[in-house]
Amino acid sequence: MKVLALNGSPRKNGNTYQALSAMRRILALSDIETEIVQLGDKAVRGCIACGSCAKTGVCALADEEFTQITEKMVQADGLILGSPVYYAGINGTLKAFLDRAFYVNGSKLRHKVGCAVAVARRNGGMPTFQQLNNYFLISEMVVAPSYYWNVPHGSAPGDVLEDDEGMSIVKNLAQNMAWLLQMKQATAATLPPPKPYPRQYTDFVRSSHL
DSSP states (O other): OEEEEEEOOSSTTSHHHHHHHHHHHHHHTTTOEEEEEEOTTSOOOOOOOOOHHHHHSSOTTOOHHHHHHHHHHHHOSEEEEEEEEETTEEOHHHHHHHHHHHHHHGGGGTTOEEEEEEEBSSSOHHHHHHHHHHHHHHTTOEEOOOSSOSOOBOSSTTGGGGOHHHHHHHHHHHHHHHHHHHHHHHHTTTSOOOOOOOOOOOOSOOOOOO
């Protein structure tokens, strides 16, 4: 089995990478391969709401690298999203990528296992963590938990390794993710996933009957 971890930090070996690397080591104990892809140093344009992907199945702004990464997302058994905290939210490059990648491929990620890690210097971790989880939940992914929220802390690169509780949280998260992946694999033949329930589309505007 394989997990894809997306690193939203522009710092190649920063605290977000350190947290993801710790998870990779735990997942490896269950013979699960983890590839870490760094996104934070790339020039990624945000969604322009053109709607063409609904017709073609391909983002109109997609280049070769974007396509390669999104294909890896679809092929992976699990997905980890890691982001530093910028102004109490996801950093802009990662959000621009996730908005486009999930909009065009969200249905292909259904029932994959996902989890998020938000790395904060001090505050803003919870809004960032919740923002990341929204991508999983709207795509009907299975979200792996830990025994606390996945928000380790650190400022200078490597500081996160000194946050003993934060690192224990992400390591426990990796163990739970491995267990969910193994459980899905073990029951794939005997317990197939349900088909989506028929969806009703509405907005919040109702015409008057007066």
